[in-house]
Amino acid sequence: MSDFPLSAGGARRPLSGSRRVLAAGALGVLGVVTALSATLPANAAASTLGAAAAQSGRYFGTAIAAGHLNDSTYVATWDREFNGVTAENEMKWGPIEPSRNSFNWGSADQIVNHAVSKGMKVRGHTLVWHAQLPSWINNNMSASDLRSAMTNHITQVMNHYKGKVFAWDVVNEAFADGGAVGTLRDSIFTQKLGKGFIEEAFRAARAADPNVKLCYNDYNIDSATAAKTQGVYNMVKDFKARGVPIDCVGLQSHFGNPPSNYQQNIAQFAALGVDVQITELDVGGSGSTQADAYRRVVQACTAVPRCTGITVWGITDKWSWRSGDTPLLFDGNFNKKQAYTSVLNALNAATPSTSPSPSASPSQSPSASPSASPSASPSASPSASPSASPSTSPAPGGCSATIKTINSWGGGFQSEVTVQAGSSAVNGWTVKWTWPGGQTISSLWNGRQSSSGSSVTVTNESYNGSIAAGASTTFGFTANGTAATPTATCTSP
Ligand code: G2I
Numbered sequence: 498m499s500d501f502p503l504s505a506g507g508a509r510r511p512l513s514g515s516r517r518v519l520a521a522g523a524l525g526v527l528g529v530v531t532a533l534s535a536t537l538p539a540n541a542a543a544s545t546l547g548a549a550a551a552q553s554g555r556y557f558g559t560a561i562a563a564g565h566l567n568d569s570t571y572v573a574t575w576d577r578e579f580n581g582v583t584a585e586n587e588m589k590w591g592p593i594e595p596s597r598n599s600f601n602w603g604s605a606d607q608i609v610n611h612a613v614s615k616g617m618k619v620r621g622h623t624l625v626w627h628a629q630l631p632s633w634i635n636n637n638m639s640a641s642d643l644r645s646a647m648t649n650h651i652t653q654v655m656n657h658y659k660g661k662v663f664a665w666d667v668v669n670e671a672f673a674d675g676g677a678v679g680t681l682r683d684s685i686f687t688q689k690l691g692k693g694f695i696e697e698a699f700r701a702a703r704a705a706d707p708n709v710k711l712c713y714n715d716y717n718i719d720s721a722t723a724a725k726t727q728g729v730y731n732m733v734k735d736f737k738a739r740g741v742p743i744d745c746v747g748l749q750s751h752f753g754n755p756p757s758n759y760q761q762n763i764a765q766f767a768a769l770g771v772d773v774q775i776t777e778l779d780v781g782g783s784g785s786t787q788a789d790a791y792r793r794v795v796q797a798c799t800a801v802p803r804c805t806g807i808t809v810w811g812i813t814d815k816w817s818w819r820s821g822d823t824p825l826l827f828d829g830n831f832n833k834k835q836a837y838t839s840v841l842n843a844l845n846a847a848t849p850s851t852s853p854s855p856s857a858s859p860s861q862s863p864s865a866s867p868s869a870s871p872s873a874s875p876s877a878s879p880s881a882s883p884s885a886s887p888s889t890s891p892a893p894g895g896c897s898a899t900i901k902t903i904n905s906w907g908g909g910f911q912s913e914v915t916v917q918a919g920s921s922a923v924n925g926w927t928v929k930w931t932w933p934g935g936q937t938i939s940s941l942w943n944g945r946q947s948s949s950g951s952s953v954t955v956t957n958e959s960y961n962g963s964i965a966a967g968a969s970t971t972f973g974f975t976a977n978g979t980a981a982t983p984t985a986t987c988t989s990p
Contacts, residue, residue: 547580
């Protein structure tokens with residue numbers, strides 16, 4: 498558990514526990530998948546956070562406050578170390594639309610234009626949030642008036658930043674900290690529009706811009722098993738099943754320690770077919786304890802290909818929203834802390850990232866019923882592959898497994914293994930294969946691996962052992978050697 502209770506979004510709360518761009522030709526093998534970026538291992542370690550992250554196709558960003566842009570050390574550190582940015586407050590509803598349909602772009606534009614001129618990735622934060630609302634959003638509004646204000650806000654702000662922002666936090670912090678799984682925070686949005694406001698916001702966002710990633714962002718969803726996490730997980734799964742456009746989940750990660758199942762959590766969201774980003778990272782503490790916690794966060798993200806980037810919530814401890822916890826990578830004088838070095842080293846050791854194109858919205862109707870049939874989404878897990886192992890039909894009650902190559906580069910490759918249940922549900926599975934040419938797995942997610950010589954055995958994680966009849970789950974890995982798709986066997990108890 499964290500030693501650093503803090504508030505996010507205004508509420509006091511306890512915390513839960515705590516290389517060169519890949520050749521375009523190689524991306525072509527991904528078929529429908531348009532990689533955001535994917536990379537090859539570099540020969541030399543990079544010396545800045547952004548350059549180190551870029552080696553694995555990721556970004557390393559920071560929150561920036563326009564009010565500090567007159568400090569030359571602040572701007573120089575931003576430019577030197579980071580290749581991504583989130584406006585700390587300037588794009589929020591209150592600051593950007595202080596009067597209805599009258600927009601104050603100045604401060605946000607300052608940040609975005611600077612970032613774009615430096616080739617940084619910009620996260621848009623945030624469109625619909627219960628905090629920092631303008632005073633003209635109030636209880637006197639009717640539901641239909643609030644709905645039209647929300648749709649107009651989403652549309653105008655997204656239009657203004659079209660082509661400059663790569664991902665939007667469409668809805669921020671909508672889930673409650675207590676209560677049953679799936680309980681939403683009480684807000685003007687739930688009061689007037691009901692829980693469907695989240696879906697309405699995502700559909701409006703997709704209508705405004707078909708090419709940007711649409712994210713759900715929250716705090717205290719870092720632990721894989723927390724009730725709040727499960728609520729968000731269920732929502733994303735439901736959105737995917739019904740074709741509600743969603744492309745990414747942001748784990749804010751304001752804590753003192755990442756929970757022990759943090760990587761598992763990132764992997765379980767990724768397995769739903771969304772990107773995951775660490776969006777507001779700050780880790781209270783100091784010295785080697787803090788450095789170690791930061792290292793574990795970076796390792797957890799970079800072990801999962803669809804964890805595409807990390808943003809820290811500020812540059813220097815002195816201007817952090819929780820400065821008493823000294824949670825950032827630079828001290829009050831912009832000196833690099835021990836945590837800086839551990840992050841840099843972990844980024845330099847990272848394996849490649851992949852990210853498909855934004856999801857399409859098959860239906861723009863906010864009233865699409867929950868029973869609407871699942872639709873194909875281009876952001877579903879990569880389906881095109883240059884090769885796949887043969888799959889045998891499972892016996893009733895049994896399972897089958899198919900290995901396919903997702904990506905390959907000189908000396909390594911990435912694979913996805915689909916575990917399919919037969920005509921009965923499966924509770925627990927074991928997949929085995931034998932490497933033909935000395936391949937070795939370097940990182941595996943959504944499964945537990947044991948190897949002996951060329952024989953590999955992978956069993957389910959606690960969260961993906963149950964597969965309904967006819968349904969499937971996937972796990973993935975990166976490996977050293979020449980890409981291969983050996984025949985895999987699957988057994989279930
Ligand atoms: O609370 C930490 C973060 C939790 N997740 C969403 C983030 O958007 C949120 O950021 C913080 C900013 O770091 C603070 O800077 O959001 C706070 C508001 O909830 C921001 O604080 C506000 C102060 O409350 C205002 O009084 C102040 O005018 O910052 C404003 C600008 O300095």
